[in-house]
């Protein structure tokens with residue numbers, strides 16, 4: 001049985017994962033209509049992945065005799081300055097999510113809920129991976145700068161990366 005403090009904290013995280021999914025969907029839409037089909041494919045998948053993160057938490061709360069709760073979400077940003085702007089914001093958002101997962105983990109330690117702490121290890125590892133992927137992409141984008149051919153190449157690479165990614 002989950003204690004109330006943990007249940008509330010996980011429900012907050014459910015909201016953040018759901019928002020992540022919507023944010024990446026919004027970014028995917030922008031990329032698709034602004035000539036970056038590869039980045040769009042990558043971000044559509046990223047959006048699905050966040051939805052999977054959300055569901056995993058929902059099932060965890062319900063399986064531990066709690067009740068997952070959905071909350072109102074803010075509208076995600078729709079317009080971006082450039083592909084670099086998109087990925088800078090992805091990176092900032094992932095860092096924010098990492099901090100949030102760490103905080104949640106800290107609460108499980110305070111409450112001596114080692115089962116939930118153990119469950120959260122998966123998210124801790126996932127954040128390491130996501131931050132590293134996003135920082136690699138961001139480095140490449142920064143490297144090509146305004147070069148159109150370079151940007152085209154990166155977009156193609158994002159398409160290939162997504163095609164080779166494991167099924168969700």
Ligand code: OFO
Pocket residue numbers: 017020049050053093094097126127130
């Ligand atoms: Fe849910 O991992 Fe990204 O945000």
